[in-house]
Amino acid sequence: MGMEGIGARVARKEDKRFITGKGKYTDDMVVPGMRHAHFVRSPHAHAKIKGIDTSAAEKMPGVIGILNGAQLTEDAIGNIICGWMIHSKDGSPMNMGVWRPLAQDTVRYVGDAVAVVIADTKAQARDAAEAVVVDYEPLPVVTSAVEALKTGAPQLHENAPGNLIYDWEIGDAAATDAAIAAAAHVTEMKIINNRLVPNPMEPRAALGVYDEGEDHYTLWTTSQNPHVARLVLSAFYNVAPENKLRVIAPDVGGGFGSKIYIYPEEIVCLWASKRTGVPVKWNCDRTEAFLTDAHGRDHVSTIKMAFDADNRITGFKVDTIANLGAYMSLFSSSVPTYLYATLLSGQYNIPAIHANVRTVYTNTVPVDAYRGAGRPEATYLLERVMETAARELGVSPAELRRTNFIREFPHQTPVIMCYDAGDYDASMSAAMKAADYDGFAARKAEAKGRGKLRGIGMSCYIEACGIAPSAAVGSLGAGVGLWESAEVRVNAVGTVEVLTGSHSHGQGHETTFAQLVAERFGVGIDSVSIVHGDTDKVQMGMGTYGSRSGAVGMSAVVKALDKVEAKAKKIAAHLMEADESDIVIENGELKVAGTDKSVPWFQMALAAYTAHNLPEGMEPGLKEGAFYDPSNFTFPAGCYICEVEVDPDTGVTEIVQFVAADDFGKIINPMIVEGQVHGGLAQGIGQALLEGTHYDPETGQLLTASYMDYTMPRADNLPSFKVSTTETACPGNPLGIKGCGEAGAIGSPPALINAITDAIGNNDLTMPATSERVWAAIRAAQ
Amino acid sequence: MATVSMTVNGRSVSGQCEDRTLLVQFIRDNLGLTGTHVGCDTSQCGACVVHVDGKAVKSCTMLAAQADGAEVTTIEGLASGGELHPVQLAFREHHGLQCGFCTPGMIMSAVDMIRRHGGKLDEKTVRAELEGNICRCTGYHNIVKAVLDAASKMGDGARIAAE
Numbered sequence: 054m055g056m057e058g059i060g061a062r063v064a065r066k067e068d069k070r071f072i073t074g075k076g077k078y079t080d081d082m083v084v085p086g087m088r089h090a091h092f093v094r095s096p097h098a099h100a101k102i103k104g105i106d107t108s109a110a111e112k113m114p115g116v117i118g119i120l121n122g123a124q125l126t127e128d129a130i131g132n133i134i135c136g137w138m139i140h141s142k143d144g145s146p147m148n149m150g151v152w153r154p155l156a157q158d159t160v161r162y163v164g165d166a167v168a169v170v171i172a173d174t175k176a177q178a179r180d181a182a183e184a185v186v187v188d189y190e191p192l193p194v195v196t197s198a199v200e201a202l203k204t205g206a207p208q209l210h211e212n213a214p215g216n217l218i219y220d221w222e223i224g225d226a227a228a229t230d231a232a233i234a235a236a237a238h239v240t241e242m243k244i245i246n247n248r249l250v251p252n253p254m255e256p257r258a259a260l261g262v263y264d265e266g267e268d269h270y271t272l273w274t275t276s277q278n279p280h281v282a283r284l285v286l287s288a289f290y291n292v293a294p295e296n297k298l299r300v301i302a303p304d305v306g307g308g309f310g311s312k313i314y315i316y317p318e319e320i321v322c323l324w325a326s327k328r329t330g331v332p333v334k335w336n337c338d339r340t341e342a343f344l345t346d347a348h349g350r351d352h353v354s355t356i357k358m359a360f361d362a363d364n365r366i367t368g369f370k371v372d373t374i375a376n377l378g379a380y381m382s383l384f385s386s387s388v389p390t391y392l393y394a395t396l397l398s399g400q401y402n403i404p405a406i407h408a409n410v411r412t413v414y415t416n417t418v419p420v421d422a423y424r425g426a427g428r429p430e431a432t433y434l435l436e437r438v439m440e441t442a443a444r445e446l447g448v449s450p451a452e453l454r455r456t457n458f459i460r461e462f463p464h465q466t467p468v469i470m471c472y473d474a475g476d477y478d479a480s481m482s483a484a485m486k487a488a489d490y491d492g493f494a495a496r497k498a499e500a501k502g503r504g505k506l507r508g509i510g511m512s513c514y515i516e517a518c519g520i521a522p523s524a525a526v527g528s529l530g531a532g533v534g535l536w537e538s539a540e541v542r543v544n545a546v547g548t549v550e551v552l553t554g555s556h557s558h559g560q561g562h563e564t565t566f567a568q569l570v571a572e573r574f575g576v577g578i579d580s581v582s583i584v585h586g587d588t589d590k591v592q593m594g595m596g597t598y599g600s601r602s603g604a605v606g607m608s609a610v611v612k613a614l615d616k617v618e619a620k621a622k623k624i625a626a627h628l629m630e631a632d633e634s635d636i637v638i639e640n641g642e643l644k645v646a647g648t649d650k651s652v653p654w655f656q657m658a659l660a661a662y663t664a665h666n667l668p669e670g671m672e673p674g675l676k677e678g679a680f681y682d683p684s685n686f687t688f689p690a691g692c693y694i695c696e697v698e699v700d701p702d703t704g705v706t707e708i709v710q711f712v713a714a715d716d717f718g719k720i721i722n723p724m725i726v727e728g729q730v731h732g733g734l735a736q737g738i739g740q741a742l743l744e745g746t747h748y749d750p751e752t753g754q755l756l757t758a759s760y761m762d763y764t765m766p767r768a769d770n771l772p773s774f775k776v777s778t779t780e781t782a783c784p785g786n787p788l789g790i791k792g793c794g795e796a797g798a799i800g801s802p803p804a805l806i807n808a809i810t811d812a813i814g815n816n817d818l819t820m821p822a823t824s825e826r827v828w829a830a831i832r833a834a835q
Numbered sequence: 836m837a838t839v840s841m842t843v844n845g846r847s848v849s850g851q852c853e854d855r856t857l858l859v860q861f862i863r864d865n866l867g868l869t870g871t872h873v874g875c876d877t878s879q880c881g882a883c884v885v886h887v888d889g890k891a892v893k894s895c896t897m898l899a900a901q902a903d904g905a906e907v908t909t910i911e912g913l914a915s916g917g918e919l920h921p922v923q924l925a926f927r928e929h930h931g932l933q934c935g936f937c938t939p940g941m942i943m944s945a946v947d948m949i950r951r952h953g954g955k956l957d958e959k960t961v962r963a964e965l966e967g968n969i970c971r972c973t974g975y976h977n978i979v980k981a982v983l984d985a986a987s988k989m990g991d992g993a994r995i996a997a998e
């Protein structure tokens with residue numbers, strides 16, 4: 054490893070602009086003639102639209118235009134789609150209800166956009182939006198998925214009787230039932246996975262610009278995947294043809310999944326720019342973000358885990374009801390199915406698994422992938438039930454897990470996934486050592502002397518990342534392939550540009566992707582530029598989600614680097630009259646191995662472009678592209694241990710220690726990987742301890758729609774973390790990378806809840822474990 | 836409409852704005868200084884923190900007109916003479932930022948915190964004082980490290996000098 058190569062703890066190249074206030078986010082963009090949009094949103098969770106009266110609003114100062122769904126229909130703008138087809142177990146396709154970018158006839162959640170006002174200033178647009186009069190006829194409301202399935206519940210979509218989107222299953226029901234019937238012990242639980250609001254700190258924004266002269270469209274947008282946005286806007290929403298549409302996702306202030314999707318506002322801004330003849334910018338305020346950004350989680354599950362007399366798991370049965378909100382968001386159908394139930398084997402040998410999942414419409418914000426997406430829900434079930442079973446069986450939670458660990462690879466689970474590599478004992482041992490697990494009893498006794506209840510909890514997670522082999526996901530219903538592209542351009546002076554379809558919205562790609570080039574060619578990372586986020590610059594790519602930029606995005610870069618290296622060696626061999634198989638690249642030079650002959654990197658590059666002396670038949674230039682399609686998911690895994698102290702008088706939980714030991718395979722930049730873990734842990738701890746999303750069940754109003762009401766983790770809610778890594782290389786990609794973006798959010802909630810329930814002696818505790826809930830649980834146990 | 840004049844990053848500026856214009860809007864829209872960010876509408880997130888007359892202020896909590904005549908420093912004005920401020924350097928060295936959106940407010944709050952506490956800052960105090968700045972990326976771990984390191988490097992001298 055060089056100073057800046059693979060494995061080096063290099064400070065980030067992109068930081069300078071962010072620490073000096075020179076980052077360029079979508080809302081920072083200003084173009085000549087730009088006007089501002091404000092959306093008129095439904096204050097009702099469910100209502101018929103009887104009429105829209107814009108006459109007063111049209112006369113307000115600065116108003117340029119007011120548009121609604123009728124005009125969308127005039128211009129044949131398409132419905133918002135869900136891009137992953139799931140079939141129910143009876144073979145019928147999922148029931149996708151109509152979602153118009155601006156609601157027509159019916160609104161189905163508070164915040165559903167009904168009209169848009171375009172005006173000279175933001176304030177004028179907002180003022181005029183308040184003067185738009187929409188005549189609503191309120192309809193009955195349902196916000197809970199369990200309630201929505203009941204007979205007589207309000208119905209959201211005509212084509213989804215009983216509000217059921219699909220009733221899907223995976224695994225072997227008969228074998229699992231037989232295992233439970235024959236078990237020496239069965240642990241049963243009902244588990245709620247609470248709804249979360251992603252809350253990247255940058256609210257969504259869009260700036261649509263139509264150029265009449267060129268009949269060309271540009272959209273600046275807060276996207277994790279600008280090429281997917283261009284594809285969908287073109288192919289499905291009919292806003293602009295792909296060759297006439299440029300989508301730019303400049304600096305993006307966090308995503309966590311919520312910026313994967315192409316929302317109504319982006320569609321409308323782009324379309325409205327042509328319709329009104331002015332560039333249209335929209336910037337979401339925070340309450341709008343709560344009301345419209347796709348939420349995460351929201352599962353209710355009943356589970357049974359069966360053990361034999363040796364405490365070996367013999368079967369695992371899961372029945373889940375998942376709330377998908379009022380409409381099906383872009384990848385919503387895949388989250389509670391193939392991103393969830395395929396991980397229900399965890400780190401364990403489980404011979405029989407069966408999961409049944411019903412997804413349901415309710416009068417709430419659509420639910421889609423949020424950091425972890427399905428895998429936190431699976432891990433939470435498994436790791437709560439493992440800890441609970443250990444308590445019931447009277448064995449240590451660590452021992453019960455060890456008894457059931459998978460130790461031979463590859464390992465085919467009963468739920469599709471084939472794990473390629475791992476060492477779960479190693480991460481558990483590392484975590485237990487770092488946490489001084491053996492010393493816990495003494496610490497608990499000491500805490501008791503201070504009147505505090507001390508508890509310890511463990512979680513061993515696995516996830517499937519690098520999403521994913523295109524043919525495999527295609528066979529499971531995905532509407533897209535999930536490969537990645539890269540292009541490496543060596544300039545005539547030897548500097549390098551890497552164009553990638555991956556998108557960085559905090560992950561540090563401008564540094565880590567450059568480290569790959571530094572490692573390969575010995576050029577400094579300051580001589581390498583990473584270009585991303587602009588469909589006019591970068592060829593088609595699939596973007597960043599599912600911890601895929603390393604395992605898939607970097608693999609595409611490696612493929613392109615291989616091609617560049619091969620050509621560079623040919624040129625160098627020709628220049629030095631040597632055999633190309635003897636050329637090695639070291640410290641920025643191409644050398645003939647075993648001799649003192651060398652050509653500096655830049656000189657080889659210059660030769661490629663002067664083309665005065667190239668091998669016979671070789672094309673000038675040095676630029677190569679590659680598409681990489683993964684052969685399998687990757688399987689990061691790890692062990693988290695949380696230790697808490699609970700105040701029995703107040704129910705306040707203090708996290709006194711949080712240890713993470715992760716196996717991410719090969720690591721490019723440990724500093725950045727640690728940062729990803731810290732952030733994931735904070736989001737998982739937020740889910741477990743703080744973040745509750747509450748709807749009023751009668752009216753469907755989102756009661757937690759601001760930072761006054763929804764508890765975001767603050768610095769003083771969290772400890773400093775003890776993080777470390779173990780390593781088994783991923784055999785499925787050239788760098789051996791598994792991915793690290795989601796692990797923290799996946800593994801931490803059960804560790805924390807296991808710790809609190811251990812401390813208070815009551816296993817009946819629902820996330821978020823607020824002090825009120827913990828206090829009540831303590832009282833209930835007495 | 837009101838005419839508002841102030842000194843921003845050492846430069847005298849004035850502009851016309853509606854009476855209801857917030858300081859953050861004036862900074863971003865009138866002056867084009869887009870380093871100061873807006874992350875919420877309830878004065879909780881702290882992405883908009885600037886210094887007004889030497890003290891950290893959420894620029895969404897005051898009207899531009901209230902800052903008339905004030906000395907305002909934004910993130911763009913923190914580095915002096917091409918030299919990054921020690922807090923900026925510490926955020927980079929300790930990976931105290933990921934997406935960068937909360938970072939300007941974090942840094943401006945941290946500078947004010949160090950001004951008030953000098954080198955005596957400890958982790959508990961830093962965490963308590965960051966209550967008004969929300970970050971969704973870093974889990975605060977490296978932000979706390981960066982603030983403590985900058986405080987230690989700047990020492991008590993920073994506090995006295997600022998006063």
